[in-house]
Every structure is written in structure tokens, then in C-alpha cells.
Amino acid sequence: DTAVSQTPKYLVTQMGNDKSIKCEQNLGHDTMYWYKQDSKKFLKIMFSYNNKELIINETVPNRFSPKSPDKAHLNLHINSLELGDSAVYFCASSPGTGNTEAFFGQGTRLTVV
Amino acid sequence: GQQLNQSPQSMFIQEGEDVSMNCTSSSIFNTWLWYKQDPGEGPVLLIALYKAGELTSNGRLTAQFGITRKDSFLNISASIPSDVGIYFCADAPAGGYNKLIFGAGTRLAVHP
Numbered sequence A: 001d002t003a004v005s006q007t008p009k010y011l012v013t014q015m016g017n018d019k020s021i022k023c024e025q026n027l028g029h030d031t032m033y034w035y036k037q038d039s040k041k042f043l044k045i046m047f048s049y050n051n052k053e054l055i056i057n058e059t060v061p062n063r064f065s066p067k068s069p070d071k072a073h074l075n076l077h078i079n080s081l082e083l084g085d086s087a088v089y090f091c092a093s094s095p096g097t098g099n100t101e102a103f104f105g106q107g108t109r110l111t112v113v
Numbered sequence B: 001g002q003q004l005n006q007s008p009q010s011m012f013i014q015e016g017e018d019v020s021m022n023c024t025s026s027s028i029f030n031t032w033l034w035y036k037q038d039p040g041e042g043p044v045l046l047i048a049l050y051k052a053g054e055l056t057s058n059g060r061l062t063a064q065f066g067i068t069r070k071d072s073f074l075n076i077s078a079s080i081p082s083d084v085g086i087y088f089c090a091d092a093p094a095g096g097y098n099k100l101i102f103g104a105g106t107r108l109a110v111h112p
Helices: none
Strands: A004-007 A009-013 A020-026 A031-037 A041-048 A051-059 A064-071 A073-078 A089-094 A108-112 B005-007 B010-014 B019-025 B029-037 B044-049 B055-058 B061-065 B072-074 B085-093 B104-112
Touching: A004 A089, A009 A020, A020 A031, A020 A089, A020 B044, A031 A073, A041 A064, A041 A073, A041 B044, A051 A064, A073 A089, B005 B085, B010 B019, B019 B085, B029 B061, B029 B072, B044 B055, B044 B061, B044 B072
Parallel strands: A009 A108, B010 B104
Antiparallel strands: A004 A020, A020 A073, A031 A041, A031 A089, A041 A051, A064 A073, A089 A108, B005 B019, B019 B072, B029 B044, B029 B085, B055 B061, B061 B072, B085 B104
């Protein structure tokens, strides 16, 4: 069973479109994250949720709206996509309560054309 | 903001050689984590360190949490082709349990 699964794995879309990426974890973790990896492979946190509550928003444009319907799911919706949004987006989860050992999904490669 | 300085940026070695990479920070951290990322995959946790001075091994991997709590190293002994990938150090800032900061990564290539 996949611990952290995100869909889709690849997403190609035109500028201005709206798209969503879904993430689910079956580890029973309290904390979930979205990270962005750029073309130079630098990983930067975007959002952190703990038990469905937003904990961290790292100055991400408000075109990005995460939603956590329950603590096992954290979806990412992106409005009005721009060329600069092209990157690999990773969902991750960790136990929380002081344990930051994060488990990552396989990533979603977003290409905006 | 807090930054991790990871070096070297890349390494190209012969199979069987030992490898060493390290991370430093200007801030004190409570945790040092080392991840490996294979092409097309997400990062996978290799070793977690929680105490200053702690030395931990995982097979051919050995990592240490620096005494000053501002640095860590990862060693790989007797490298093999499947060690190829990007290795990242990561830290949780003191009190920042809901966030990991990553180094820029060390790209490792192993020549058979």
C-alpha cells in the first residue's frame, strides 16, 4: 500500500487554467504538507496542516488554495495558472507532535504552457 | 530566513569509493534528517538524528549530528551504482515542528 499518494503524476495545462492536485496518506499522521521543487531541485515548503488546520503558509500567492477535508487528505487547488508555476509539487505527511520525519508522495509534475 | 548550506553540490565517483557530504547552518536545530531522491520519485528518509553528537548508521550510510547543533554529515561507504541520486539534508527549526527546511542537495553520480 502506498503511504502517501498524490494524483495526477503528470499535469500539462495552459496558462490561465485552474487545476487541482489530490493527496492522501494512510499513515495516520496528523501533519500534512505541500512542497514545491523547482528546476534546480530546490525543495521549498508551501503549506503545512495539522489535523485539518492551516499552520504554515509560506507567502504563497493566494492563487494557491489548499483544502484539508480530513487529516488524511490535503488537496491543492491552483487558479489562473502561470508559466512560473511549472514545477514538481510534493505532498508529504509526518506524525506531528514534535516528530518531523516526513514521508513524501511521488510528486506531481506540473507543466504550464 | 533560516538556510542550510549543503556541500558539495555534486560528486562524480567510482563504484566502491566512499562518499562524504555535509550541511551547516547559522542557526541551532533540534533535528537533522537526511533524504535521498531518485529520479522521478519523492525524497525518501534515510537517517534521522535528534541529539547533538549522535552518530547513526543505516547499512552503508552513517550520519552524525554535530556537537554545536549547527552541522551534520552523511557518509556512504563502498558506493554502488544504485546510490546515484540527490541527497538532501533537512532540519526542523527549534519549535517549528510543522516545517522542514531543506538544503540544496548533493547530486551523486557513480561510475561503474
